Amino acid sequence: MKHRIVILGAGYAGAYVAGNLARRLSPKDIEITVVNAVPDFVQRMRLHQLAAGQDIEAPKLADVFAGTGIRLRLARVTGVDPERQVVATADVGGELGYDTLVYALGSHGDDCGVPGVAEHAFDIAARPSARRLRKLLDRWAEGGSVVVVGDGLTGIETATELAESRPGRSVTLVARGELGARLSAGARSHLRRACDRLRVIVLEHAGVEAVEATRVRCADGTAVTSDATVWTAGFTVDPIAAAGGLEVAANGQIIVDRTMRSVSHPNVYAIGDSAHAIGDNGLPLPMSCASAGHTGRQAVEAIVGRLTGRAIANTKLVYTYNHISLGRRDGILQPIDDEAQAKPTYVGGLKAARVKTAILTTALWATSHPTFGVPKRKHRLAATPDAVDGI
Ligand SMILES: Cc1cc2nc3c(=O)[nH]c(=O)nc-3n(C[C@H](O)[C@H](O)[C@H](O)COP(=O)(O)OP(=O)(O)OC[C@H]3O[C@@H](n4cnc5c(N)ncnc54)[C@H](O)[C@@H]3O)c2cc1C
Structure with a gap:
């Protein structure tokens, strides 16, 4: 019987790993199944652009994996x-058995327990909600107010994109502390200038305690009128892993070792946003496309190594840059140090916007051509695959 590798999720992490494993392991010994909820590849990193009214590419997964x-x-x-x-x-098949599982179901928006978010706010972390927001904005003849809660990278990108693509709407960005607090001083000033230019109203030091149908209420009593509230204040993972008995961190991410293997179940690997992976600096890798790539590469090395009886190469697990778009013609590249803090330098403006666009294009290309550039070796499986690990 063939060794069954099942990969859950065909996002940035899962699609990449599936293609690489297919390229490096012999089909005589393994069968690879990818399970995904939707038929196309969702470019999550562009969902704020989708909401703003731009069309984004969504390659069919059947085409991505063809051949x-x-x-x-x-x-x-x-x-x-x-x-x-x-x-x-949830389909008619019901159950799927595996010998090796790769868990890559990503993340989704977290309402952080704030009343009214689930009922009244849009969540830019998932395509259905981004599409609903777009439809609503399309219906407004003119005017209308959008309040974006959260000044993390997603909130900043969303507020600036909406302001640039939908001029005439009022866009407010609500920050819990100082705007762009995690950026260097220079990048913070750049961000402030960009918000001024795009007429984004910035509300700082405001903790939102409730979202209502037509306003957002802050802890200090301030109420901001809102025809559409976009909640970007947190990301979380599905409780599926925890419910199944996998060892998870407080936020539900699967705890993995240096090779992305679950610490509780050795034939389960977790990658991307679903994994609680410790980077080379000793800190958890942030949920990000870069982490999806790094954790995916390490998992491929580990799975191929263990199944074929080869030594497992350690690949890089680093997070070195924030790439933030501020609309289509401006951006910020913020280098990050080993302590996960912003370095004092940054790159801003059109150059940064172009670099960000190139990253998005490359990420889409790499994910939708997952076998490109991978040496076609087709290693055979070892007679007792896990023996190399002494399991
Ligand atoms: C608006 C926005 C902007 C962003 N910008 C950046 C950025 O500039 N840089 C950066 O590094 N990161 C950015 N991110 C974060 C980045 O998108 C994620 O970190 C990345 O998508 C994680 O990859 P992943 O493969 O783990 O998960 P995903 O890309 O989310 O893939 C998960 C896959 O699993 C599928 N799935 C989920 N649940 C189920 C289920 N129950 N059953 C079957 N299939 C399921 C989904 O359909 C999807 O195909 C941004 C995110 C958002 C929302």
Whole structure:
């Protein structure tokens, strides 16, 4: 019987790993199945652009995996049972067995327990909500107010993109502390100038304690009128892993070792936003596309190494830059040091915007051509694959 590798999620992390494994392992020994809820690749990093009214590419996963031998199963994953080594899905097939599982279900918006967010706010972290926001903005003849809560990278990108693409709307960005507090002083000033130029109203030192149908209420009593509230204040993961008994961190991410292997279940790997992975600086890697790439590469090395009896190469686990778009013609590149703090330098303006666009284009290309550039070796499996690890 062939070794069954099942990959949950075909986002930036999962699609990349699936293609690479298919390229490096012999189809005589393995079968790879990718389970994904939707039929196309969602460029999450461009969802604020989608909401702002721009069209973004969404390659069909059937095309992405064509000719690779990967089986694609379009289904929502509803559970994992690592003791029985099965995945539960919402489609008619119901259950899927595995020998090696790669968990890459990503993340979604977190309402942070604030009343009214689930009922009244848009969540830019998922495509359905980004599309609903776009439709609503399209319906407004003119005027209308949008309040973006959260001045993390997603909130900054969303507020500036909406202001640039939808002139005539009032856009307010609500920050818990000083605007862009995690950026260097120079980058913070650049951001402030960009907000002024795009007429983004900035409300600082404001903790939102409730979202209502037509306003956002802050802890200090301030109420901001809002025809559409966009909540970007947090990201979290699905409770599927925790419910299945995998060891997870407080935020629900699967705790993995240096090779992306679950610390509780050795034939489960977690990558991307779903993984609580410690970077080379000793700190957890942030949820990001860069981390999806790094954790994916390390997981591929580990899986290929263990299954074929080869030594496992340590790949880089680093986070070195924030790339932030401020609309289509401005941006900020903020280098990050080993303590995960902003370095004093930054690059701003059109150059930064171009670099960010190039990164997005490269990420899409790499994910939708997951076998490109990978040496086609087709290693055979070792007779007792896990023996190399002494398991
Ligand atoms: C607006 C926005 C802007 C961003 N900008 C940046 C940026 O500039 N730089 C950066 O590094 N990061 C950015 N990010 C974060 C980045 O998008 C994520 O860190 C990245 O997508 C994580 O990759 P992933 O493969 O772990 O998850 P995802 O890309 O989310 O992929 C998860 C996949 O799993 C599927 N899935 C989820 N649940 C289920 C289920 N139950 N059953 C079946 N399938 C399921 C999804 O359909 C998806 O295909 C941004 C995010 C947003 C929302």
